[in-house]
Amino acid sequence: MSRVGQRAAVAGVGGRPKAVGWDKAQQQRRLTLPADLGLRVALGPVSWLWERLSGWQQDRVENAAKAELASLEGVLALPGGALRLLADRLADRLAETGGEALVDKPFGWLIGRGLVRRPSCSDRRCDDGTRLVTGGECENCGNVVHIRRARQAKISAQIQRELPGLDDDERRRVLEERLREQVVIEAEDFVRRHEQARAEKARRDAPACEGCGQQQAGGLCEACGYERRTEALTVEAGLVAAAWAADLADQAAVAAGVRTLLAADIERARRVFLDSAPPGELHADPIGTASALAFGALRAVEEALPEFHRSALGRLARTEEADAEARRAYKTEQGRRCFRPNPNSADAVAAATKAADTARERAAEYLLATRLRQLREQATARAAAAPDVLPELAARDMDSDVAGTVIA
Template sequence: MREELAAVGRLTGSPNATAALADRLRHRLRAEGGGALVTDPVGWLLAKGLPQRRECAHLACDDGIRLDTGTDCTTCEQRLADRRSTRRALAREAVSALPDAATAEQRRTAVDERLHRHAMLRAEQQVADRQWAEQRCAEADTRRAVREAQAAAAEAARQTLPCEDCGTPDMAGLCASCWGMRATRAAIRECVDLALAGSADLGDHRDVNAVATHVRGELRAEMLRARPAGADLSGIRACDLLTVQNAAAEYRASVRSRRAPHRRCRP
């Protein structure tokens, strides 16, 4: 029930899904002859009442009615018109192939035979189309299974890689501790770059070096002050990362406002 309600909601909008599903059940109960004739309510709901029945290829079609608009399905109407047009054309072809002296019974028989042959050919084509679609789906499933297996194998191999920085095995290329150190260094570089952009004479190497040295020294001092007493190595590194990330956020705000960084000025 919930899955079908969600499916209807995707076509009608969630607020209208309950009413649309209720209309479907009422319509199908009337077609059944009334609820009194339903001897197995649960089975009827699962097999007949709840499932969407598309009369055509349109995703919103349900028993010839559009779920999204509540109007007759134009795709179904067009399909019906096409069928009628095809029947008329086949009847004309069958009659035109008969001699002028053919009786009405002979004409009816010729038309019925032509329609029957057309129906058989159409059924064969539908079977072939369905088999082709099933084959394409099977091929797609096979390709997807191969891709998933390859991805799983690649991920399993990646998980066995040692840490690039410290060499600890089975760290998928980078352990959490070294990742934190990399992130800390990257944040420090960002702070230096932002400070240089905001206050240094980039054409003066001594000024650039002075600003960079000052920012790094100030960040080191702040990291030392922020470290909790008694913290282990992982706790210290996590605290250092948070400290420099907060500093980088302050520098970014400072550059955006074109003001010198608060608490961080050139020596």
């Protein structure tokens, strides 16, 4: 008998007339699980909930169960295990709820909770911390939990060192705030690495180098790849060094000066390599020579970049914003309960000074990150408005008095 015929037979039991709309859907529900044996096994633990569904809801639950079974079969190494996995999941979810009697909305519970996989980590084979393939604990979840606990312990230790006088409530508040900051940083880093991986794959799929045209270079030959990374780090160094400058003209001048200084470092690295190479070897392997020179330039910029960071942080630590944060931290630490009887004691002053120094460093780091983001946005906007201006600006020599202030 067809599904329509089955519904008609059920609805006609007792000679009751068929209604329309919702009443019709209620009368056409099936009192037993679907005829398909697999669905009967999978939905067995929720048979009583099934009887409380309307015909329309039963169709939706049946389709959702079929889709989830197909998804589980795609994950499992051996076919046929999806039925038992889904049945076990429904039984476990019912146990969590407290039994079928406590499910007041069967359709919503089945669609939104019972049939839905709940991975506790990024592994698609995970369901509520259980590895679907093996039935044991998900190893990846264990790693995630370990990482989270280690992160919390590390941040707690930092807070204890930096702010030893905090009470439990204040320490918990600071910990939660820093944990949220760390999660945001990690999420941004994940997106960045994902984009880099996708760009790298696209580069590898390309046949020729897009920089010099070298064939079979995977989209970018080794030398051009080093050169692009060197240019990106050069621009980054210029932005870092210019982060302390308030005026846009000063920022451009400092960035140009950084480029001049790095060009000198690159030239020195280039001369060292050329002078140390055996005679005739450079011409025998021009591709290798170009790669070696490009790599030497990259290393020169990489080695110089931390110094620009330290210089920028040192300047930003002397700004009004950093001074204000340091004063606030000093007063807060000095006003702790343990120091209130004698806020000017040696211990109180030492703790307050340490808190002020830490606050000043954190303020400088925050200012650097904020200003770098602003500078990147400004550079992007200028490049979009006048793409030919920036290269000329970057190539402009820096005045001698500016060169002395690039690295403090």
